Amino acid sequence: MRDRYDEIRELGAEIVAIGTGDVAHAREFVEAEGIPFPVLVDDDGAAARAAEIRSVGLLGLFDPRTAPGTVRALRKGFRVGRPGKRVTQLGATFVVGPGDTLHYEYRDAHSADHAPPGEVLAALSG
Numbered sequence: 788m789r790d791r792y793d794e795i796r797e798l799g800a801e802i803v804a805i806g807t808g809d810v811a812h813a814r815e816f817v818e819a820e821g822i823p824f825p826v827l828v829d830d831d832g833a834a835a836r837a838a839e840i841r842s843v844g845l846l847g848l849f850d851p852r853t854a855p856g857t858v859r860a861l862r863k864g865f866r867v868g869r870p871g872k873r874v875t876q877l878g879a880t881f882v883v884g885p886g887d888t889l890h891y892e893y894r895d896a897h898s899a900d901h902a903p904p905g906e907v908l909a910a911l912s913g
Contacts, residue, residue: 788880791904792823798911800882805829807873835876840894842875848898856899882910 788795788802795802802824806813813826829835835842843850880902882891891910893902 788904788907789820789822789824791908794908795911798908800884800911801825803827805834807832807835807876809872812872830872832873832876835873838879838881840879841877842873843877843898845875848875850897852897853899856897860899880907882907 792802804822804824804826806816806826806828808816808828809830810828813828816822817826827834877895877898878901879895880891880893881889883889890913891902891907893906895901
């Protein structure tokens with residue numbers, strides 16, 4: 788989403804990421820990846836539990852779909868950094884608001900899975 792941040796802002800939206808590590812980990816991520824949006828910390832997993840975002844077991848980190856996604860990310864110049872505190876926590880993307888209206892949700896199927904930016908932009912435009 789970093790690379791589409793300006794488009795998202797032009798649509799009147801804001802990105803807020805919630806990380807799985809501590810404050811130092813989040814700061815390192817923001818600096819290393821040039822993240823222009825706020826990154827909050829969910830150190831104890833309360834936000835992930837509230838949103839019912841699933842975790843995987845350690846074997847789930849080696850999901851066969853993860854390797855190709857990792858290779859694609861590396862080819863695009865993304866690096867695999869130090870993992871957060873809850874390494875088995877999967878991610879999710881939500882488009883919410885105005886108010887409490889949920890316009891879009893995408894729950895990652897594995898650790899290299901992420902919401903397609905085009906779908907997020909479509910939800911913001913719709």
